[in-house]
Structure formats: structure tokens, C-alpha cells
Amino acid sequence: MPVIALVGNKGGAGKTTLCVNLASALAARAPTLILDADPQRSSLQWRTLSDSDDAVSVADAVDDVADAVNRVSGEYRYVVVDCPPSVHAAQTGEALAISDLALIPVQPSPLDIWATVHIEDKIADARERNPGLQAMLVINQLEPRTKLSQLMRQALAELSLPAAQTAIRRRMAYRSSVLEGRTVLDQGKRGEAAAEEIQQLIEEVVNL
Ligand SMILES: Nc1ncnc2c1ncn2[C@@H]1O[C@H](COP(=O)(O)OP(=O)(O)OP(=O)(O)O)[C@@H](O)[C@H]1O
Ligand SMILES: [Mg+2]
Structure with missing residues (x-):
């Protein structure tokens, strides 16, 4: 049972967005559960907005991640x-x-890239107890036409953690779908490009 954690040292990096979209796409392949370990409980809130019985389940794990x-x-x-x-x-x-x-x-912002230094340290610490832990950076909210986004790959290459080939672009579908407890996967044409990149990222994740 692979356990995938969305982590980071920056608010608003896209942990919850990627969590609900990746988990929903994984759920279409095999039974999948989201554990919400963030006291803000955003994934749980997302799930309460959903009117679909088929939506991926979310359990509260704020007080007991390992037990959950x-x-x-x-x-x-x-x-x-x-x-x-x-x-x-x-x-x-x-x-x-x-x-x-x-x-x-x-x-794709220097402040966010600098903040990854803390994550590198934390991953190294965690590997002392959990040597099999893999880690991968995922560029989120990429805007391919901007200079900063173009420089992003170069900047990430200098970090010790690998980056996913798939970058997640800044797209309205990621924001609007959340309002209905949905994901980019069920937005039809509107979410097509986003759904494609989520599936691509999943291919990378399951083939690690
Ligand atoms: N690829 C994207 N395209 C457009 N908007 C996005 C994208 N990823 C995230 N967002 C938006 O950015 C904001 C922050 O995203 P999100 O809540 O997923 O981040 P987070 O890392 O979970 O934040 P927190 O640290 O507070 O838990 C949200 O408004 C979300 O809709
Ligand atoms: Mg969050």
C-alpha cells in the first residue's frame, strides 16, 4: 500500500490541490483514501462539498497520522x-x-525555491528512520511564458531532490472544481488539459 504524502514548507504551494486531484485519479485505478493531516482540514472540507457518492473518501488524521x-x-x-x-x-x-x-x-518563485532547503533537510532526517522514503518536487502553477517559470527547471536542477518531469500549469479548472468538491477530472472539456497533466504525473509516481 504505497503512502504518498503531500508536503512542503510554504502555505499555498498546492498540497491540497494536488492531493485531491491525484487521489481522485488514483481512485479510478484502485481503492484510494485521503488522510487529512493538516489542522486546516482543507481536504475534509473539499469532501463535504462533494455531492458524489463516488468521490474519494477523506479521513481525519490530524491527531494520529501513523495510527490512521x-x-x-x-x-x-x-x-x-x-x-x-x-x-x-x-x-x-x-x-x-x-x-x-x-x-x-x-x-515558480525564488522564495518558494529557497524554502525547499528546509524540506531537503527534513527528508534527510526522515530517511534515518524511514530509509525507503522517496521524494520528488513537483512544479505547480507553472506559467510557461514567464521568464521565472523558464528558469525554474534550472534552479531545481541545483537542488538535491529530483523534480517530476510533469509540471502542473496554473489553470482555472484547479480552482473552480474545488468549489463543488470536484476535481479537474470531471470538468469535461474545461478540465481536459489539467486532467491530462494529472494523469501524466500519476504515471511518474506509480512507476517510481
Ligand atoms: N495549478 C494550479 N492552478 C491554479 N490554481 C492553483 C493551482 N494549484 C493551486 N492553486 C490555487 O492556489 C491556492 C493554494 O492552493 P492549495 O490550497 O492547494 O495549497 P496548499 O499548499 O494546500 O495550502 P496550505 O499550505 O494552506 O495547506 C488555492 O487557491 C488553489 O486553488
Ligand atoms: Mg492545504
Whole structure:
């Protein structure tokens, strides 16, 4: 049962957005659960907005990430953990201790790239207890025409953590779908390009 944690040291990097979209796309392939480990409980809130019985389940794991994972092991093929916006939060540490993969969304901005230094340290710490932990940066809110976005790959190449080939672009479908507890996958034509990049990212993740 691969456990995938969305982590980072910046608020608003896209952890919850990627969490609900990736988990929903994974759920179409195999039983998948979201564990919300962020005291803001945004993934849980997203799920309460959904009127679809088929939407991926979200469980509260704010007080007990490891216990929650143990409780559901065997029931799900994938577990996706939405973490708080700090690597120093207890929940992030707990999630990294039991995860197979840390996915780290990073926006194309120098401040966000600098903040990844803390994540590199935290991942290195977590690997002492959890040596199998893999980690991958994911560029989020890419705007391909801007100079900063073009420089992003270069900047990320200098970090010790690998970056996913798939970058997630800044698209309205990611914002509007959340309002209805939905994802870019069920937005038809409006979400087509976004759904495609989410599937591409999943291919990278499941083939790691
Ligand atoms: N690829 C994207 N395109 C457009 N908007 C996006 C994208 N990714 C995230 N957003 C928007 O950016 C904002 C922050 O995203 P999100 O809440 O997913 O970040 P977060 O890392 O979970 O934040 P927090 O640290 O507070 O938990 C939201 O308004 C979200 O809709
Ligand atoms: Mg969030």
C-alpha cells in the first residue's frame, strides 16, 4: 500500500490541490483514501462539498497520522496524506516517517525555491528512520511564458531532490472544481488539459 504524502514548507504551494486531484485519479485505478493531516482540514472540507457518492473518501488524521495509516492498511491500494504547510509540524514528521513517497509542490518563485532547503533537510532526517522514503518536487502553477517559470527547471536542477518531469500549469479548472468538491477530472472539456497533466504525473509516481 504505497503512502504518498503531500508536503512542503510554504502555505499555498498546492498540497491540497494536488492531493485531491491525484487521489481522485488514483481512485479510478484502485481503492484510494485521503488522510487529512493538516489542522486546516482543507481536504475534509473539499469532501463535504462533494455531492458524489463516488468521490474519494477523506479521513481525519490530524491527531494520529501513523495510527490512521495502520488502521486502513489492507483496505486501500493507495493512501494520500495532505500535510500542514510546515515541515516542522508534528504531522509532517509523522507522515514522512511512514510514507513511501513525499511529493513537494513548488511554485515558480525564488522564495518558494529557497524554502525547499528546509524540506531537503527534513527528508534527510526522515530517511534515518524511514530509509525507503522517496521524494520528488513537483512544479505547480507553472506559467510557461514567464521568464521565472523558464528558469525554474534550472534552479531545481541545483537542488538535491529530483523534480517530476510533469509540471502542473496554473489553470482555472484547479480552482473552480474545488468549489463543488470536484476535481479537474470531471470538468469535461474545461478540465481536459489539467486532467491530462494529472494523469501524466500519476504515471511518474506509480512507476517510481
Ligand atoms: N495549478 C494550479 N492552478 C491554479 N490554481 C492553483 C493551482 N494549484 C493551486 N492553486 C490555487 O492556489 C491556492 C493554494 O492552493 P492549495 O490550497 O492547494 O495549497 P496548499 O499548499 O494546500 O495550502 P496550505 O499550505 O494552506 O495547506 C488555492 O487557491 C488553489 O486553488
Ligand atoms: Mg492545504
